[in-house]
Amino acid sequence: MRLSEFGRSIRLGGVTVHELQKVIELDSSASRPSHDDTSTSVPCEAIKPIERQMVIIVPCKNEPIHVIEGVLSGIPSGCLIVLVSNSDRDPEDLYEQEVQALRDFCATAHRPALAIHQRDPGVAAAFSAAGMPHIVDKVDGLVYNGKGEAMLMGMSLAALTGRRFVGFVDADNYVPGSVHEYCRVYAAGLHLATSCGSRLASEEAMVRISWASKPKLRDGKIRFDRRGRCSRITNEWFNKFLAYNVGYSSSAPGIIATGNAGEHAMTIGLGLKLRFARGYAVEPFQFVDMFERFGGNSDRRSGRISRTVSNGGGSQVRVLQIETRNPHFHDDKGEEHVQKMWTQALDVLYHSSLTPRSLRDAMGQFMVEHGALKPGQEPARERVYPPVGTLDFATLYQTLCEKAKTFQVVEN
């Protein structure tokens, strides 16, 4: 894979966020990583070892089986697949169908995999026993519905495998080739950010994906929009936040292009430290949490920040943002979904300890003007869970095996 060269970056304490890079070629002919003024090449030989250390979490919810099969076919063969399903089990047991499709695929491809259902009472029992009752809804005694919760479950299973990296891929993707590109981008980015030989070598790293375009239906034709409205709103506010915190003038062009990135990957070391937020707040909250946790110990900071939650033990985190070549072709979930996504992003940004009063006021006003908040109300405090690293993993695994009937280990 060939990526455009690293451009500017912004640093907030231990967190370095790089400007958006682009995929130039989906593969690369070089046999060793190389770079020049305009691009960096990460060969197959560097990507494969990362993939063999990577877990790919696929949160799914009622997607057609053939779409899920396509997604599976695009996940590089070295990666371990973890299906976290919240699909209906009644009147038809869609989860059973998903597991069967996963088993069939893995049997043919000689791959292992894991699968689990979000609303399995045994899963709730296991997380409670392992020290995270927070994720269990007291009303029904099951893990809360929501994407953030599915990701937290996936991250916990990923940690159990002993692998080093974890990535997330949505199940409603109609183009297997784009799933493949995401995973390769994860591996190429994580290689660049963590390998000893790299100029960027960092202990912990995250790779967040920006889509080249998102096909939409308009006037009966397929159009390829470059940016979704949700991304524009989320990124704009994140960049204002960052401009304030590092002291740039507010007219400085924005570095953050992936505030809502559903497709992202990271070192499991980082994943264990981060807190996961509920629902669609999960991805933007990763940025907030990284800045709060690791952003507080820099001599380059402007001093305007007074309440740093924790310096995360001085960890250095590098965030790469990469624009893929493939369009992101998925189900259109409608306007309401779009508003919900940026609202939850703004909720978590609003409540960050690093967000100044003036920015909060502006955000609140924006949300009211755009129908996301009633006048006089405060943005919601999204539920945030303790870091996955606080779990008692031995208890988690044991309880899952004993009580979670949906927990499937596919061996091949």
Added chain:
Amino acid sequence: MRLSEFGRSIRLGGVTVHELQKVIELDSSASRPSHDDTSTSVPCEAIKPIERQMVIIVPCKNEPIHVIEGVLSGIPSGCLIVLVSNSDRDPEDLYEQEVQALRDFCATAHRPALAIHQRDPGVAAAFSAAGMPHIVDKVDGLVYNGKGEAMLMGMSLAALTGRRFVGFVDADNYVPGSVHEYCRVYAAGLHLATSCGSRLASEEAMVRISWASKPKLRDGKIRFDRRGRCSRITNEWFNKFLAYNVGYSSSAPGIIATGNAGEHAMTIGLGLKLRFARGYAVEPFQFVDMFERFGGNSDRRSGRISRTVSNGGGSQVRVLQIETRNPHFHDDKGEEHVQKMWTQALDVLYHSSLTPRSLRDAMGQFMVEHGALKPGQEPARERVYPPVGTLDFATLYQTLCEKAKTFQVVEN
């Protein structure tokens, strides 16, 4: 890349056509080719050497530059790109824009490439001088418009490079990942069909692609149809043709699934022997020409064929048909285009020396019933050119360099 196992095959003299195989995984973790009862794995290590011997021809005509750039990004880095353009040069010189995009891409990716324009007077002069005046329209003295002609030009340039394989990729493809998959399928298939270590080792080979699905707009929603109407019609008649010639009962299930395959690749050795037909007849005519040329020397033949044009010197040709994972997402050129495509396919099949009278009558009736032919008329005889191998390549190259102003050699 992992493919489903080879199923049935049908043999007509020296030509063996394999049943459709499917892509199971876009990559493969194995480090050596391997197969079991259900699948065959072709690793990166086997694919790369084929790619380094492969020329990819991209015929283009007025596609948006960003779409062409996407296609380029998906062509594996080992492959040599040859752009054969028939884009407008007036009022805007789109070809110049294409060449600039190609140069920019190649400079960043450190790749060589070739480009040429179909309607360059110097190209017509070169083909005439090299022994193929047939491709030049006497009316304007330029190479005929049409996809077949673009492909013939591309094949001729491919032959000049000294590489061993050639593949074709349409320029109107919106999904770079699917372009990448096509090229990988070509390489995996050509590896399986021609490598000494393979069970299938054959001197010459062709890989033809069938799309998993073709997204269409219907009732304002995107639907993924499994088969286009054009393919259904073309393949049905090809299978009747084959059933007759190998003596199966006409109810035998059809082997041919790629009669109209625009996406295909072959050994250049085969490409030099085949004749190219004009326009959209080019792809179906490849099957007809292979059967006529190499299908005449088998002891398993039913004896019903009396007029074999040539046995092609006893060549063994293996045709693999492979269904990709990615949907084929391109411009909808409308109903008229679809009818033109299957009409030209049926034209060449109708006039094959291997097509019996009874099948011709049935085809003629079908074409009349579906508005592709007026009652009492005979299907058109599509223009067919001599094999590319008959060209005087030294003269072709010399004349191109001297006279074809659009002929661009991009070196990096």
